Amino acid sequence: MRIVLADPPLTGDRQADMISYPNIGVLSLFGYLRERLPGHELIYVGSLDIGEHVERIASLEPDVYGVSFATCMEKLSYELINRVRERLPRLPIITGGPHPTALPAEVMENCEADICVVGEGEQTFLEVVGHIMAGGDDWGSIPGLAYRHDGEIVFSEPRGFLPIADIPMPAWDLVDLGDYMGNQLCKNKPGTCILTSRGCPYDCVFCSNPVWKSARPWLRMRAPESIAAEVDYLYGRGVRELYIRADEFNADLKWSLEVCRAIAALGHTDLYFQCNLRADKVDDELAAALVSINCWMVHLGIESWNQRVLDGIEKHIKVEDVISACRTLKRAGISVYGFLMLYQVWEEDGELRWETADEVDHTIRTTRRMMKSGLLDYMSWQFATPFPGSRMYDIVARHDLVRGGVKGVWDMSLRLPGISERRMKHQRLKGFIIQSYYSLRSGGINWRFWRRILNKLKYMVESV
Secondary structure, three states: EEEEEOOOOOOOOOOOOOOOOOHHHHHHHHHHHHHHHOOOEEEEEEEOHHHHHHHHHHOOOOOOEEEOOHHHHHHHHHHHHHHHHHHOOOOOOEOHHHHHHHHHHHHHHHOOOOEOOOOHHHHHHHHHHHHHHHOOOOHOOOOOOOEEEEOOOOOOOOOOOOHHHHHOOHHHHHHOOHHHOOOOOOOOOOOOEEOEEEOOOOOOOOOOOHHHHOOOOOEEEHHHHHHHHHHHHHHHHHOOEEOOOOOOOOOOOHHHHHHHHHHOOOOOOOOOOEEEEEHHHHHHHHHHHHHOEEEEEEEEEEEEHHHHHHHOOOOOOOOOHHHHHHHHHHHHOOOOEEEEOOOOEEEEOOEEEEEEEHHHHHHHHHHHHHHHHOOEEEEEEEEOOOOOOHHHOOOHOOOEEOOOOOOOOOOOOEEOOOOHHHHHHHHHHHHHHHHHHHHHHOEEEEHHHHHHHHHHHHHHHHHH
């Protein structure tokens, strides 16, 4: 069989179409399928113009075709699937990923896919392919699916998680890493990312992680020797910087130290790393371990410098934890990148609460002060955006807060009481100015992303 899995098509927005990495989820599906059902032709189709994509699929004449997409690509993905269906009416079409997992019924209503994979896809996709090979059409026997039956959208039993040790290395050999932009900030090139764990044990109000919260446990960590083997493979492919894509690399401190020891033992002194850390679990031992693997930058999910807001969104950290983490990392010579999210919303006893304009101003001022003092080197920010799968999505719907549909993370999608669009635009401008100035001052910019930089300048002009 010829099995094709694909990314959504290009949007036509040059900024959005600058792809950093291949889709690790798709490569993982292929790795799992190849190990358990060998002998098939596996083809990964990356992002193409929608017309080129349809022609590419038509020319391949696959036996199975699947598309994985997130919410920001939903409309274009629906159009793609429907155009492929029109061109190849008998082709089995499968969809999955974050958006189909969060809103499977909506996906099935809006496109001509045959089935929608809900949750983690490796075992489900394997069983779907086996079912197609056997000529079956009763999808109800396979857990983790939404499908059509007698004109209705129905669901099979939920799918549990696999032991993470059962999931092999992604099928990296199916992609040319030179086709991707790599890390936006980097110490060395070329770069890509590596997935060292799946999920997060926490449940912040704003967080949308539908695939890895579709079952328990919410956090599964790969064996350190497995991670080191993948690092070594990618180094052999020429990669010289890796972004460790764990939601929080230090969610389990003992494990993160073991991973660092396994990577350090490889002896790749010209290989650099970045990672995400949780602020309340940063100590000198972890900082030293990160230095031992050339981890030159850590990303911290700060979100807000207001304790009332952090408590409301159930971040379960203190402002003091963030400051302490920054100091510890800077003593070790590690650069610090802060993620900020403005105008959070939450509920208390069913009553709507939100971050005030004054609190947002405090976050902007504090960020500038932290950067000026050298405790933060880089920052990025966005307006809090309600993505399907998050509790914020449900809160926003209950209180009718969306104005004109959810847009991008730099657009003002929410209508909050007493907060004017003019003030939000002014705060957006301040955020961009701080981000731009300190990024240029700190260096490490991957200038292959120059179109994305120009796009931010456009937002700055619009904010004046």
